[in-house]
Amino acid sequence: MTDRTWIIYLAQDKHLDYNWCGSTPAIEARMALLLDYYLERAEAGATSWNLDGTRWLAVYRRQRGAAAAERLLHAIRQRRIGYAANAAVMLLGLQPLELALRAFYAARLIEQATGVSADLALAMENVALPGGFANVLSACGVTFLARGIYPLRAESYYALRQPFPLFWWRAPDGTRILVRWDLYEDTSRWGGYAEAFALAQAAGETWDALQVRSVGDRNTDAVYAQRVAYIHATVARYAAYGERYPISSILLLGTGWDNWTCTEDFAAFIRRFNADPQAHAGRIRLVDARYQDFFHAALEEITAHKLELPVLEGTFGICWEEWAAHLAGPTAAFREAERLLRRAEAAQALVPQPDPRAQAALRVAWDALLDFTEHDFGGVDRATAALSAGVRAGSAAVARAVAHPLAPPMPADAGWESPGEPCDAPAFAWRGGEVIFDPHRCAIASLVDADGYCWTAPGAPALGEFIHTLYPSGPTPDAVFPPGELPTAANRAYRVELSRHPAGIQLRTEGTRWGFGFRTLWRFHAAAPWIDVTYTLEDGWTESPQAARFCFPLALAEPTYRYDSPGAVQVAGPHAAGGDDLPGANPVLYAAQTFAAAFDARRGAILLAPDTLLVGFGLAGVPGGGTAPAIVAVPMMNLTRNDWQLDQGGERHWCFRYRLILAQGAYDALQPFREAQRFGVPAWLHVPGAPPVLPDLEPLDLRFDGGPLVALKLAEDGTRLILRLWNVLDRPVEGSLRLFPPYISAQRCDALERPLGELALVSDRAYFTVSPRAIATLALLPATNSRQLA
Numbered sequence: 001m002t003d004r005t006w007i008i009y010l011a012q013d014k015h016l017d018y019n020w021c022g023s024t025p026a027i028e029a030r031m032a033l034l035l036d037y038y039l040e041r042a043e044a045g046a047t048s049w050n051l052d053g054t055r056w057l058a059v060y061r062r063q064r065g066a067a068a069a070e071r072l073l074h075a076i077r078q079r080r081i082g083y084a085a086n087a088a089v090m091l092l093g094l095q096p097l098e099l100a101l102r103a104f105y106a107a108r109l110i111e112q113a114t115g116v117s118a119d120l121a122l123a124m125e126n127v128a129l130p131g132g133f134a135n136v137l138s139a140c141g142v143t144f145l146a147r148g149i150y151p152l153r154a155e156s157y158y159a160l161r162q163p164f165p166l167f168w169w170r171a172p173d174g175t176r177i178l179v180r181w182d183l184y185e186d187t188s189r190w191g192g193y194a195e196a197f198a199l200a201q202a203a204g205e206t207w208d209a210l211q212v213r214s215v216g217d218r219n220t221d222a223v224y225a226q227r228v229a230y231i232h233a234t235v236a237r238y239a240a241y242g243e244r245y246p247i248s249s250i251l252l253l254g255t256g257w258d259n260w261t262c263t264e265d266f267a268a269f270i271r272r273f274n275a276d277p278q279a280h281a282g283r284i285r286l287v288d289a290r291y292q293d294f295f296h297a298a299l300e301e302i303t304a305h306k307l308e309l310p311v312l313e314g315t316f317g318i319c320w321e322e323w324a325a326h327l328a329g330p331t332a333a334f335r336e337a338e339r340l341l342r343r344a345e346a347a348q349a350l351v352p353q354p355d356p357r358a359q360a361a362l363r364v365a366w367d368a369l370l371d372f373t374e375h376d377f378g379g380v381d382r383a384t385a386a387l388s389a390g391v392r393a394g395s396a397a398v399a400r401a402v403a404h405p406l407a408p409p410m411p412a413d414a415g416w417e418s419p420g421e422p423c424d425a426p427a428f429a430w431r432g433g434e435v436i437f438d439p440h441r442c443a444i445a446s447l448v449d450a451d452g453y454c455w456t457a458p459g460a461p462a463l464g465e466f467i468h469t470l471y472p473s474g475p476t477p478d479a480v481f482p483p484g485e486l487p488t489a490a491n492r493a494y495r496v497e498l499s500r501h502p503a504g505i506q507l508r509t510e511g512t513r514w515g516f517g518f519r520t521l522w523r524f525h526a527a528a529p530w531i532d533v534t535y536t537l538e539d540g541w542t543e544s545p546q547a548a549r550f551c552f553p554l555a556l557a558e559p560t561y562r563y564d565s566p567g568a569v570q571v572a573g574p575h576a577a578g579g580d581d582l583p584g585a586n587p588v589l590y591a592a593q594t595f596a597a598a599f600d601a602r603r604g605a606i607l608l609a610p611d612t613l614l615v616g617f618g619l620a621g622v623p624g625g626g627t628a629p630a631i632v633a634v635p636m637m638n639l640t641r642n643d644w645q646l647d648q649g650g651e652r653h654w655c656f657r658y659r660l661i662l663a664q665g666a667y668d669a670l671q672p673f674r675e676a677q678r679f680g681v682p683a684w685l686h687v688p689g690a691p692p693v694l695p696d697l698e699p700l701d702l703r704f705d706g707g708p709l710v711a712l713k714l715a716e717d718g719t720r721l722i723l724r725l726w727n728v729l730d731r732p733v734e735g736s737l738r739l740f741p742p743y744i745s746a747q748r749c750d751a752l753e754r755p756l757g758e759l760a761l762v763s764d765r766a767y768f769t770v771s772p773r774a775i776a777t778l779a780l781l782p783a784t785n786s787r788q789l790a
Helices: 024-043 055-064 066-077 097-102 105-114 132-139 195-201 221-240 265-274 291-304 320-325 328-349 356-372 382-406 671-678 695-700
Strands: 006-011 049-051 081-083 120-125 144-149 166-170 176-180 212-214 249-253 260-262 284-289 311-313 427-430 433-438 443-448 465-470 492-501 504-513 516-525 530-538 546-553 560-565 568-571 595-599 603-608 614-617 630-637 653-664 709-714 721-726 733-738 743-749 755-758 760-762 765-770 775-782
Touching: 006 195, 006 221, 006 291, 024 049, 024 055, 024 066, 024 081, 024 212, 024 260, 055 066, 055 105, 066 081, 066 105, 081 291, 097 132, 097 328, 097 356, 097 709, 097 721, 120 291, 132 176, 132 560, 132 568, 132 775, 144 249, 144 291, 176 291, 195 221, 195 249, 195 265, 221 249, 221 265, 221 284, 249 291, 265 284, 284 291, 320 328, 320 614, 320 630, 328 356, 328 382, 328 653, 328 695, 328 709, 356 382, 427 504, 530 546, 546 653, 595 614, 595 630, 595 671, 603 630, 603 671, 630 653, 653 671, 695 733, 743 765, 765 775
Parallel strands: 006 249, 006 284, 049 081, 120 144, 144 176, 166 311, 212 260
Antiparallel strands: 166 176, 427 433, 433 443, 465 546, 492 504, 504 516, 516 530, 530 653, 546 630, 560 568, 560 595, 595 603, 603 653, 614 630, 709 721, 721 775, 733 765, 743 755, 743 775, 760 765
């Protein structure tokens, strides 16, 4: 191991902060100027460069036109410029599954235009790496992942990561992703998202994300010596890993950090180093590289020498996804818009002659949703944070404006329309049991079912109680949530109305709580064990460090907690204790796309939260919460303090909907997906065992019992019909669908719609099998190009 000859692949790039350090026009103008420079130098053979996402090409086309975009594609084709297949640096846990897949669609176009495989992704800066993202990568044909982080808000747990700088990450579907992620030393050193910026710091460069600047060759003897020392220290670091790093190739990326620096400085250093025997001593060679160059060399070495790498399976959790709770109103709009958009897209895909204008509008809406999930919700100052908040609100508004008129209308909730018959409060009968409502806490004090089982937990907040927490110390590095305290504002309920309706019992409250104007609407359904609650909050929010929670404590015996991330249903808790959280994962906050669940061996509860994302399990962070099992929704917080997004984007009115489902028996993997079809905008297009939400799907006669139909769309080629299925079960599931005019055959594809093989046909049905916990994409092919868009 000590006599290796090392090759360091120095990948020049610039980390793109799309909304953080200026307006969108200003950022895009800087991107174009930077690309002007590096494209010209790449064409001259003077240096290589890398795009950290496909957004660079889209922006360059907008700024410089089609001919310039073709120049950039030609440079990629010539292997002078590398690219990552992801659209940009995204909040991975914030993206619903279909949006996470769409983030890679532009890479397929680059691959087709250049012949350079879209096989590599970056997941930078944000410590988060949800377990379902491995499934997303697998479904898109991405086999390599490069990482570098900035552990803001992860200081209390990121360092618990196992010391594996290179490992296989096994996806839930069983495939493997090769991950290069060094342990974190510093943002501009090893493991940071700008680990190669140390070479720029040696020349005196400092942070400046606000302007484009040009510098010449800074390789004075003194600077050169410092850079050589960093290269030697890099080799020593990787050599010290020993068997944990068995290859001789090393990747250093992030030369540009957040800056907009035009320079051939690094290419000049590489040439000088390689020509200097005293520097390299015949043991080290530098390569002016693309990201892909490192991974292809690494995989070749691993394969040739049959090298063993650690295999990790699980999740590294979320971190900056807490931004969703910094802008709670736009996040609720974003989540609804994405569900509406998939409904609209499916309806448009099934019309006999697709309207090209509608298809163009749908693409605009998907791009807007991707803008929403870019990783910087804040800004370098108050002005840029306000711009960023405006981008999020505008992105959600664009998507909803496109989707709403194109989506089939939603049926109204039946049985709640009449004024209802007034009832006495606070105790009332419900489904053979009894509910006692606490008007002072505006929540359920006791809930006993028809079997006499009491679901509410003693010594805990009431079921559904709103708890507002202040953090006088602000964020601290030793905890996700520092010690908190309750506000001193008085709580008062001055209106409590209970009424009986054909659909069940309805309860309204109005008052003040923790300084907020506070209203609730509760519905206890007669036909099913559903409890719906809508919370409306007004005013009350300040820039002081704080969090709002809705607590659902439950009398369960050592329950298992589950939630769905994009592409996987995960078990919360440490991997060593049977959960999916790998060492170094966030142990406190989770991002639940559709549901959070708590089940013991005999019963459990499912919480649906269509407007919010963040959940916790247990009451550890709730002041005076106790130790009872609980699902805790966290719709609002503002503890990421250095990015100025503290005041909910100026909003002063919030509305959050939840449904709590009480279930008997052990956890059923399909039940949360079925239930999500019956509350708000359905989360899926079709779920086995649930009523259809799109009548136009009937011609497909889809038979698949493994999980939801995620998407139905016209293919990017304008001819095929694409279906996306997700098997949420731990076993392979066979399925079939009917071919209908004008479709005469079917094929299996990957998520980027690359054909993988024909499906077997029997009469008019196509048959397929979806692997355990896998995402499957199918395509129906017409007899001719009769469905080609005009």
